[in-house]
Amino acid sequence: MADQSFLFEPQFDALSAAGLNLIAVFELSRLPSDLNQQIKQQLAQVDRRPDRFTRLVMLGNAGTHFWDGLTRFGMEGPHPLDRYSLQLTHQFIDSISAEDDENLMLYPQTDFNLPLQQLGQMAGWGEPSPIGNSIHPTYGLWFAFRAAFLTSVPLPAYTAEVKPSPCLTCVDKPCQTACPAAAVTQSSSTFKLNECITHRLKPQSSCAQSCIARMACPVGVEHRYPPAAIHYLYGASLTSIAMWQKQAKHED
Ligand code: SF4
């Protein structure tokens, strides 16, 4: 793990206080070659001078703090999480960039396809869990990727220490037994997405506005999102699933 002194305190402190309290900086040239290639190929399609970007920065939220800031920001209008994350990210970029520096947003709300879960593993943010989401060693299932950008600012590389997944020592695995659809199995790769979706779309589903399996996980419970945030997230995802299913039926 690199030294944290690069983190432009107080710039990162301000970002963290507003809710984006996870950061990782990757040197593009030191990424695994397949990942580097994947990013460069996409970049070449949208940018004429891709080589000026040398760092990939990822930002995330962990725990409850983001939601306090989001409530103050306001939930009105479409995609408030993305809009709040982008506002904070642009403020951070402005605070660390000199006039000649250049930056390019990759996530959210672009067509850029980033392997977020893989990058999150490399950043020390967590490993895939049986419910599909990554699990953080401290925050458990209560964190998320919120933004990623490329920059010409020569930031020192920074990642958190990569720790073993808490799932490896979780003997009872309450996420599996709690899931009413038996969608949660031993690993993320065998998660039964169709069973989960079918259960969630049932009238008065017990998983309409929450995930019972996620709530059953004992890791990082003190960092669990506020109830209103959980209802918002799962309500929004249920609406998306219902729309997607309606469209798919229409196209059949
Ligand atoms: S309940 Fe155990 S196995 Fe399931 S996600 Fe949490 S730590 Fe991992």
Ligand code: SF4
């Ligand atoms: S949302 Fe419900 S059905 Fe889907 S994994 Fe969570 S507990 Fe299981």
